[in-house]
Amino acid sequence: MPTKSDRSVIRFGNGGLVITIPKAWATFYEVQPGDKLTVITNDDIRILAPESLAKGDEREVEDQLKRGT
Numbered sequence: 001m002p003t004k005s006d007r008s009v010i011r012f013g014n015g016g017l018v019i020t021i022p023k024a025w026a027t028f029y030e031v032q033p034g035d036k037l038t039v040i041t042n043d044d045i046r047i048l049a050p051e052s053l054a055k056g057d058e059r060e061v062e063d064q065l066k067r068g069t
Helices: 023-028 050-067
Strands: 011-012 016-018 038-041 045-048
Touching: none
Parallel strands: none
Antiparallel strands: 011 016, 038 045
């Protein structure tokens, strides 16, 4: 499900910032309120849903972090 979407950053609480994801994405990736998502920052930002990690992306993420890529 490769898609691109511009998302707005919203001020939250005392200085925090959040982004929202479309309901269709949450449904597709089975993301529920309270779920933990993995955020990887390097030259860009990647957000991985728990389902993605279950499909083997976790090893790729660990390899990238070790290489610093």
